[in-house]
Amino acid sequence: MSKSILEQAPVLANLGQAAITGVTITPVAFKDPPLLNTVGVHEPFALRAIVEVHTDAGVSGVGETYGDEAHLARLQAAARSLPGTDIFNINQLRAKVAAVLAADTSQGGHGMSGMVTGSSTTDRVLSPFDVAALDIQGKLLGRPVSDLLGGAVRETVDFSGYLFYKWAGHPDAEADSWGEALDPQGIVEQARRMVRDYGFTALKLKGGVFEPDQEIAAIKALRAEFPGLPLRLDPNAAWTVETSIRVGRELDGVLEYLEDPTTGIDAMAQVRRAVPMPLATNMCVVSFADVAPAVAAGAVDVILSDHHFWGGLRRSQALAGITDTFGMGLSMHSNSHLGISLAAMVHLAAATPNLDYACDTHWPWKDPEEDVVLPGSLEFKDGAVAVPTLPGLGVELDRGRLEKLHRQYLASGLRSRDDTGYMQRIHTAYELKCPRW
Numbered sequence: 236m237s238k239s240i241l242e243q244a245p246v247l248a249n250l251g252q253a254a255i256t257g258v259t260i261t262p263v264a265f266k267d268p269p270l271l272n273t274v275g276v277h278e279p280f281a282l283r284a285i286v287e288v289h290t291d292a293g294v295s296g297v298g299e300t301y302g303d304e305a306h307l308a309r310l311q312a313a314a315r316s317l318p319g320t321d322i323f324n325i326n327q328l329r330a331k332v333a334a335v336l337a338a339d340t341s342q343g344g345h346g347m348s349g350m351v352t353g354s355s356t357t358d359r360v361l362s363p364f365d366v367a368a369l370d371i372q373g374k375l376l377g378r379p380v381s382d383l384l385g386g387a388v389r390e391t392v393d394f395s396g397y398l399f400y401k402w403a404g405h406p407d408a409e410a411d412s413w414g415e416a417l418d419p420q421g422i423v424e425q426a427r428r429m430v431r432d433y434g435f436t437a438l439k440l441k442g443g444v445f446e447p448d449q450e451i452a453a454i455k456a457l458r459a460e461f462p463g464l465p466l467r468l469d470p471n472a473a474w475t476v477e478t479s480i481r482v483g484r485e486l487d488g489v490l491e492y493l494e495d496p497t498t499g500i501d502a503m504a505q506v507r508r509a510v511p512m513p514l515a516t517n518m519c520v521v522s523f524a525d526v527a528p529a530v531a532a533g534a535v536d537v538i539l540s541d542h543h544f545w546g547g548l549r550r551s552q553a554l555a556g557i558t559d560t561f562g563m564g565l566s567m568h569s570n571s572h573l574g575i576s577l578a579a580m581v582h583l584a585a586a587t588p589n590l591d592y593a594c595d596t597h598w599p600w601k602d603p604e605e606d607v608v609l610p611g612s613l614e615f616k617d618g619a620v621a622v623p624t625l626p627g628l629g630v631e632l633d634r635g636r637l638e639k640l641h642r643q644y645l646a647s648g649l650r651s652r653d654d655t656g657y658m659q660r661i662h663t664a665y666e667l668k669c670p671r672w
């Protein structure tokens with residue numbers, strides 16, 4: 236006969252006891268190539284914040300999020316309210332974060348250079364604490380985070396090769412190893428290297444940079460070069476409804492999905508009624524408040540989740556439940572990120588049955604020498620990353636590497652992501668336009 240709950244309780248008592256004693260937040264900067272998008276160009280460094288949550292059980296956990304100054308200030312304010320919180324009580328964690336931010340109506344410092352606006356401030360700030368709490372829970376219980384999210388339904392998680400138009404190098408610097416990609420041929424060459432080195436089985440082109448016809452030509456060149464690979468195009472809402480419909484029809488049968496061709500739920504719904512392929516978004520549905528209006532308008536077929544602005548891993552799974560209920564697809568968005576975020580993305584995708592599109596990742600654009608975790612735990616093979624099986628996230632903070640990237644942050648002088656400002660410093664006549672075409 237199995238033991239009663241009370242008989243088992245003493246065995247479990249030590250496992251479940253951990254309250255937060257403090258939080259350490261370390262801003263870091265890592266090298267980023269001059270990747271072009273519709274709001275400008277990536278600066279020489281991408282900023283991230285590494286969040287360490289400490290507990291009275293002597294176990295710490297890690298999370299990773301945007302490194303913009305305004306976001307850092309919100310993280311610090313939230314962190315001060317967390318000591319004493321039971322590490323298993325993420326609802327209480329969220330309530331505390333929400334209470335601290337209740338009076339914060341400022342919209343700055345989102346870390347996405349204006350491309351993703353309107354996400355929930357509470358969810359954005361909660362995210363790294365949620366991830367760190369799950370990391371700690373996993374370490375206490377000896378189980379990987381994917382188990383805490385319901386169990387991995389796949390052993391590996393597929394990612395898509397994320398193609399960018401780019402300059403050969405940053406101004407006043409040498410060309411990087413990827414070189415220039417400013418036309419369809421350059422994009423195809425970039426894709427060849429991505430597919431050769433990482434084995435990606437889907438490709439996404441960041442558009443909204445050149446005239447739509449040039450980007451249509453790039454997608455058609457990719458289709459000719461990689462006949463079997465799903466292709467996506469994402470101009471980050473650079474187009475009018477008319478342009479979006481024209482491009483969508485021109486790429487009939489070529490795209491797996493068209494991502495955010497235009498701005499806002501109503502305009503997306505107009506485009507969706509007129510184009511043959513699914514429409515995806517990480518711009519017009521970025522918080523739970525956006526879901527009902529988007530469903531009512533019939534604006535999108537696929538939502539790109541992103542645990543960094545959907546409130547962490549468990550709330551991203553709540554989103555997955557919604558997309559499942561409404562028969563929508565679920566994919567995953569990415570910004571420039573390090574290994575902690577990659578681990579979190581992999582656990583989430585592994586344990587979310589309907590997250591079955593290849594996820595976005597900026598990973599190939601990162602210098603392989605630069606990270607904050609020990610190397611070796613996350614490897615790409617055949618375009619996929621194996622789900623870590625060690626307790627927690629399965630990645631270990633490397634103090635030396637963290638310190639190095641923190642010193643790089645201090646020396647970089649960058650305190651907020653500003654793709655537009657950087658472009659305007661290089662090309663003074665550059666204007667931010669939405670729509671651009």
Ligand SMILES: O=C([O-])C(=O)C[C@H](O)[C@@H](O)C(=O)[O-]
Nearest residue numbers: 272350469517568569570571
């Ligand atoms: O799918 C997206 O919209 C993105 O990946 C947004 C990113 O910020 C990307 O455009 C970038 O980093 O330039």
Ligand SMILES: [Mg+2]
Nearest residue numbers: 469494495517
């Ligand atoms: Mg997008």
